[in-house]
Amino acid sequence: MSMLEVEGLSKEFGGVHAIEDLSFRVEEGHIHSIIGPNGAGKTTLFNLITGIYTPSAGQVRFDGRPIGGVAPSRLAAWGLSRTFQNLQVFFNMSAIENVMVGAHLHVDRRFWPSLLRLPGSVRRDRACRRQCADLMEFVGLGPYVRAEASSMPYGALKRLEIARALAAQPKLLLLDEPAAGLNATESREIDQVIKKVAAQGITVILVEHDMKMVMGISDHILALDYGRKLAEGNPAQVRANPEVVAAYLGAQC
Amino acid sequence: MAKLMNARSGGLALLALVMAVSPLGFTNAYYYDVAVGALFNAMICVGLNLLIGYGGQISLGHGAFFALGAYASAIGTSRWGLPPLAALGGGAVLVGLLAFVLARPILRLKGHYLAMATLGIGMIIYIVLKTEAQWTGGPDGMGVDPLALGGFVLATDRHWYWLAAMLLLVVVWLALNLVESPVGRALRAGHGAQIGAEVVGVDTSHYKVLMFVVSAVVASMVGSLFAHKNGFITPDIAGFHRSIELVTMVVLGGMASIYGSVLGAVLLTLLPQVLAGFDDYEAMIFGAIMMGTMIFLPKGLLPSLITQIRKRAGGRS
Numbered sequence: 415m416s417m418l419e420v421e422g423l424s425k426e427f428g429g430v431h432a433i434e435d436l437s438f439r440v441e442e443g444h445i446h447s448i449i450g451p452n453g454a455g456k457t458t459l460f461n462l463i464t465g466i467y468t469p470s471a472g473q474v475r476f477d478g479r480p481i482g483g484v485a486p487s488r489l490a491a492w493g494l495s496r497t498f499q500n501l502q503v504f505f506n507m508s509a510i511e512n513v514m515v516g517a518h519l520h521v522d523r524r525f526w527p528s529l530l531r532l533p534g535s536v537r538r539d540r541a542c543r544r545q546c547a548d549l550m551e552f553v554g555l556g557p558y559v560r561a562e563a564s565s566m567p568y569g570a571l572k573r574l575e576i577a578r579a580l581a582a583q584p585k586l587l588l589l590d591e592p593a594a595g596l597n598a599t600e601s602r603e604i605d606q607v608i609k610k611v612a613a614q615g616i617t618v619i620l621v622e623h624d625m626k627m628v629m630g631i632s633d634h635i636l637a638l639d640y641g642r643k644l645a646e647g648n649p650a651q652v653r654a655n656p657e658v659v660a661a662y663l664g665a666q667c
Numbered sequence: 668m669a670k671l672m673n674a675r676s677g678g679l680a681l682l683a684l685v686m687a688v689s690p691l692g693f694t695n696a697y698y699y700d701v702a703v704g705a706l707f708n709a710m711i712c713v714g715l716n717l718l719i720g721y722g723g724q725i726s727l728g729h730g731a732f733f734a735l736g737a738y739a740s741a742i743g744t745s746r747w748g749l750p751p752l753a754a755l756g757g758g759a760v761l762v763g764l765l766a767f768v769l770a771r772p773i774l775r776l777k778g779h780y781l782a783m784a785t786l787g788i789g790m791i792i793y794i795v796l797k798t799e800a801q802w803t804g805g806p807d808g809m810g811v812d813p814l815a816l817g818g819f820v821l822a823t824d825r826h827w828y829w830l831a832a833m834l835l836l837v838v839v840w841l842a843l844n845l846v847e848s849p850v851g852r853a854l855r856a857g858h859g860a861q862i863g864a865e866v867v868g869v870d871t872s873h874y875k876v877l878m879f880v881v882s883a884v885v886a887s888m889v890g891s892l893f894a895h896k897n898g899f900i901t902p903d904i905a906g907f908h909r910s911i912e913l914v915t916m917v918v919l920g921g922m923a924s925i926y927g928s929v930l931g932a933v934l935l936t937l938l939p940q941v942l943a944g945f946d947d948y949e950a951m952i953f954g955a956i957m958m959g960t961m962i963f964l965p966k967g968l969l970p971s972l973i974t975q976i977r978k979r980a981g982g983r984s
Contacts, residue, residue, distance in 0.1 A: 464866055490868030502863025504856045506923065514849075515856040519868040521849045525877065528848030529841055539849065575863075582867045 416475075417442045417586050417617045418463065423472035425458055425641075432458040434641040435472070440586075440619060440634075445612050447620045447628045449652075450638035451662050456621040457499055459638070460590050463619075464496050465489045477585065491519055493585035497575035497592060499621075505564045509555065512563050512574055513546040516581030549577045553607050569596045576607065586617045593624040605631055629653065637662065675843055678926055682839060686832040690825075699824035703896060705936035706831035707889050710838045712916045712928035714885030718878045719914065720922035721846060723858030724774060725782045727910045728789035732883040734905030735762050736890025738796060738803055741811045741900055746802075751814050755891040759884045766883035770876040789910050796902040808901030811894040827896050834892075835929070838885065842925050845881075854878055855923070886913075908950060915957045921967025930969050 418440040425433040433455045440446045448456050461467040463474055465486040474481050476494055484492075495516075504512050514521075521542050522528075527535040547559050553573040558566055563574065572592055579587055589608070593601040605627055612618050612631075622628050628635065628649070635652040637644040639662070645655040652658055686706075693699055711733060718724050739758025743749040749757070773784045796803050803809060814821045821827055845851045856864035857871030864871050894900050903909075912935065920931020935956070939949055964971045 466862065466866075485870075486862070486865040487868050487870045490866055496866050498863065502860040502866075504859030504863065506859040507852070507855055511852055511855075515852050515864060515869065516867045518849060518853055518856075518864075523849040523853065525850060528850040529845050531844040531848070535848065542849075578863075578867060 416440060417444075417477060418619070419475040420463075421473050421475070423459075423462060423474060424470045425455075425462055425467060426470045431641050433462065433469075436638075436641070436643055437472075438636050438643065438646060440617060442617055443612065443615055444633040445608065445618045445620060445631050447622060447632040447635045448638060449622070449625075449628055449635060449658075449662065450644070453640075454638040455641040456638060457590060458641075460496065460588055460619075460621060464494060464588060490582055490584075493583075494588070495579040495582040495584035495586070496588035497572070497579050497590055499590040499594065501568075501571050501575065503563050503571050503574060507563055509558045509561045509563050509566060509574055510543060510546050510550065513549055513577045513581050514542055516578035517542050517546060517583075519582060546577070546581055549580055550574075552580070552610070553577045554603055569600050572596065573604070573607070576604075576611075580611065580616075584616060586619065587611060588619045588621075590621050591623065592620070593622055593627055601627055675847075679836065679840060679843075682926070682929065683832075683836055686835070690828065696824050699828045701936065701940055703824060703827045703831050705933045706828070706835050707893055708913070708916060708932035708936050709835055709929040710831075710889050711886045711913055712920065712932040713835075713838050713842045713925055714882040715913055716917045716920075716922065716925065716928040717842060717845065717854070718875075718882040719917050720924065720928075721851065721858065722854050722875050722878045724875055724879065725778075725914070726785040726879070726882070727782050727907070727914060728785035728787075728792075729882065729886045729913050730907070730909030730911075731789035731792035731905045732762050732766065732886040733890035733893070733909065733913075734796060734900075734902070735765070735792060736887030737811075737894035737900045737904060738809075738890075739887070740891035740894045741809050742802060744812055744895075745810065751812075751891075751895060752816070755888060758891055759887045762887035763880050763884045766880045767876065770879040771872070774872060774875045774879060786907065786910070789905065789907060793902055793905040793907070796905050803902065806902060808899055810899050811897070813898065814892070814895035821895070824896075831892070839925055839929065846925065850874065850877070911950075911957075912953060915953050915960075919956060919960045919964075919968055921970040924967060924969045927967050927969030931967070934968075 416439040421437050423433055423436045424431065448459065450456055458467065462469055465481060465484050468483055476492060479492065481489055504515060522535045522538050550556065550559050553576050555570060555573050555577060558570055566574065576592060592604050596604065601624055608618055608631055632649055635649055636646050637652055637658045644661060645652050645658045689702065711729065715729055718726055736758045739761060740751065740754045743754025743757060744751055769788060773781065776784050797806055821830060853864065853869045854874040856869055857874055861871050916931040916935045917928055919935060921927025942952065945952065960967065
């Protein structure tokens, strides 16, 4: 069964079609990339899939369940997690606390044990902190385990969001431009992180302009332009598609 | 982790020490009276800071929750003959329920609108307390019996001081627990980046509502204690001025700083004593302090102080 099914999805903003009649499927365990020029509707699509926007028409089904109108916090409980192109980091907290918030659904968050600092809840919280430190190592943030989020550089914050999303133990992870603003070495490190994530059986949907990354790690690519599907297929097929080259790749290569 | 534990228990120990030693300088009962007022305010501000500093939600209505607690105790004990603790608890439950019912619609508002809505609620409560004279005694106020706990009557300000000091330690301990727990993290995350918190499963409005209720309940309980200690209450304790005072204490001490709230409450409770001759200008002075803090110390006294100390220490090593 498909992890995500998008059918006839449309989103209008005051007459402008950001997404128009879009349909595609994402298979379980795959790395699925979405590419397209700026303004093609990639981030809008992400916001529709993660429940931040409600569709004007059409439907998104996650793991067989329709997600139209379901609150983002519910979707997270269903196993859907994401990162943001424009960071959504908790700058009022330490780096590891950011990741620990990601584990929110899997920790003891009852009021009274928290208020009274009961030994059991303290112990579980320490275990959570250790796991989150491991996750930070996993995404290459080892040196920042004790840092404050507000003191970290941009590239590290991008990874912090990935670690936070992973802490939620998602089935489907959406990454919105994880390599934006990173240098080539950092981008290749992110490649490795994404591959390792997919190897754990987590389905990944990736929006990215770094074509080296997209072509290198994707199982499947969807090319968008003006909110419509331009092409779909494996990296070789999409790269060979003349429309994609004209609309997007040509300008890049 | 060990470091955090030290900072935590160290802070509590320091607070306990300061409160234990301070009475050495109290030369007469009046000092105790003022000190109890400071400790009461500190408790309310610690609760209020959970909402304002950690949750990022302003409230200009907490003076009214304080007053409701006070009147619950006054009416419960003198009209219905309830034991003081039952009246205190009953008042806290009622205020908690009221805050819960109000919180969902109000906390949907943001910024100025939220401030206006909480201000409005405070004013409504003030008017109700003033006009429902058959219950509250109206503008003339009503008397309250001293607090008796299992046969022991808290008759002097000295008794009250030690009770308030112990309670403040408990409140600070509970607040620190909460802030460092998954509940506190979820609350702070909702303040830091609401959408970022939502997508990892945090129901941010749930935590805002929860803190609105918790801070209102703390204010109510302190209000109950205040009623017994003062022996007489009037609707003025629900006044707008009181709510502003509480928010000023939180902002001056430092948003999202538990010990900062204690400091802010103590300083601003003592201030009118120092400025005894400037009674008429008190509101103006509070306003000036609020503005000055926002402009020159946006993080508040204690956090700014800690940053300074860290900088110095860092420069040396």
